[in-house]
Amino acid sequence: MDTTKRLLICTLLTSAAIAQGANVWVASFDQVWQTVRERHWDPERTGASWDAARAELRPQIEKAASAQEARVILNELLDRLGQSHFGIIPASTYAALEAGREPGEATPGFEVRMVEGQPLVTRILPDTAAAKAGVKTGWALLRVDGKEIGPVLEKLKDRPMLQTILLGRRLQGEPGGTVEAAFETGAGERSLTLELATPPGRPVRFGHLPPLRMNIERAEPRPGVVHVRWNAFFEPQWLQDEFKAAVEGCRECRGMILDVRGNGGGLGILAPAVAGWFLAEQNHLGTMLAPTGPLKLVAFPRLTVFSGKVALLIDGLSASTSEFLAAGLKDLGRARLFGEKTPGMALPSLIEPLPSGDRFQYAVADYVSAGGHPVEGRGVAPDVETPLTRALLLAGRDPALEAALAWIFE
Numbered sequence: 001m002d003t004t005k006r007l008l009i010c011t012l013l014t015s016a017a018i019a020q021g022a023n024v025w026v027a028s029f030d031q032v033w034q035t036v037r038e039r040h041w042d043p044e045r046t047g048a049s050w051d052a053a054r055a056e057l058r059p060q061i062e063k064a065a066s067a068q069e070a071r072v073i074l075n076e077l078l079d080r081l082g083q084s085h086f087g088i089i090p091a092s093t094y095a096a097l098e099a100g101r102e103p104g105e106a107t108p109g110f111e112v113r114m115v116e117g118q119p120l121v122t123r124i125l126p127d128t129a130a131a132k133a134g135v136k137t138g139w140a141l142l143r144v145d146g147k148e149i150g151p152v153l154e155k156l157k158d159r160p161m162l163q164t165i166l167l168g169r170r171l172q173g174e175p176g177g178t179v180e181a182a183f184e185t186g187a188g189e190r191s192l193t194l195e196l197a198t199p200p201g202r203p204v205r206f207g208h209l210p211p212l213r214m215n216i217e218r219a220e221p222r223p224g225v226v227h228v229r230w231n232a233f234f235e236p237q238w239l240q241d242e243f244k245a246a247v248e249g250c251r252e253c254r255g256m257i258l259d260v261r262g263n264g265g266g267l268g269i270l271a272p273a274v275a276g277w278f279l280a281e282q283n284h285l286g287t288m289l290a291p292t293g294p295l296k297l298v299a300f301p302r303l304t305v306f307s308g309k310v311a312l313l314i315d316g317l318s319a320s321t322s323e324f325l326a327a328g329l330k331d332l333g334r335a336r337l338f339g340e341k342t343p344g345m346a347l348p349s350l351i352e353p354l355p356s357g358d359r360f361q362y363a364v365a366d367y368v369s370a371g372g373h374p375v376e377g378r379g380v381a382p383d384v385e386t387p388l389t390r391a392l393l394l395a396g397r398d399p400a401l402e403a404a405l406a407w408i409f410e
Helices: 001-039 049-061 067-079 091-098 129-133 148-153 160-170 234-249 269-276 322-329 391-392 399-408
Strands: 085-091 112-114 120-126 140-144 176-185 189-195 202-204 211-216 218-220 225-229 254-259 285-292 291-299 309-314 334-339 351-352 358-363 366-369
Touching: 001 049, 001 067, 001 358, 049 067, 067 085, 112 160, 112 334, 120 391, 129 189, 129 225, 148 160, 218 234, 225 234, 225 399, 254 399, 269 322, 285 322, 291 322, 309 322, 309 399, 322 366, 334 399, 391 399
Parallel strands: 225 254, 254 309, 309 334
Antiparallel strands: 085 358, 112 120, 120 140, 140 176, 176 189, 202 211, 218 225, 285 291, 285 366, 351 358
């Protein structure tokens, strides 16, 4: 084959590749626009102005010269809605979540969260490698298996939920394996090789979200008080069985502490299901405003209802269903809230793949609390604010739990 023919073939192949890439982004644009048009609950946001946005921006994405430019145009389209829970998650973000070790279910036995801008150890699970090795709350995680975690966290700085997922997954592996974790302890750097073991709980996979492991814990921090902590609103029967046991085993208790710190939500219907254990009469936690009409989150009282004080612990990761529960019980005057303001991510949303390989997150309804207060973009404020700091973590203290206990025993 002569040089001229080779150049012609290369040119045609390159042109085809460019066209195919452009078509992928145009198809993604069309899917995003149409999904919002069909699924959004507010016709004023998806009427003439939405048509105008398509007419203006679709020709631009047809000419996009790169994936980055196309994403900017897609996000500009979604910005016209003026709401959260609408956005494009680049494929590279999910690749970052999957980078490094293949995440299994086993962990070294400690949890890491972003506190004061640092990835800090916030919990040590008992009888785990971390506990036996002397890992302490307040230690800052620097590296995992020799790889710095700072650069990846920076890429996800506007997505605290994904930061938390990333931190957890970077530490996961198969039972019997090991992970090398480097920490800044407050008194210098320390590296530990920790054995991985399967934690308590059950694996959960929901939609296109990364997999998680749900766990429910019950403890008695002081006589006459039960502390129930769970990290997701899935596994309905298990969750209800745990609350049934907690309530029926604590009929004479002074108080119960519900802990949804770090709980990013799940099935919205489980908020009123949990609330039913603490309400003597039928009530509702708020209203979902969906395209098909309003839907109240009705809570039906159980045969056995807990009548003592109820404290609810929240933080900046208590999102979605956790916010339904917090806002509802607060408005009804049935719980006192301790901790930090929730993120205001109260729109139930879905995540779907696009032809480009990116993910599209979009909300499918609005939420208004029982008292008529919008939570989206505002969050739920605690009655008693107890900010978590590195100094408190290094001292081994839990200010929200301490404040809740003090209130119960007033």
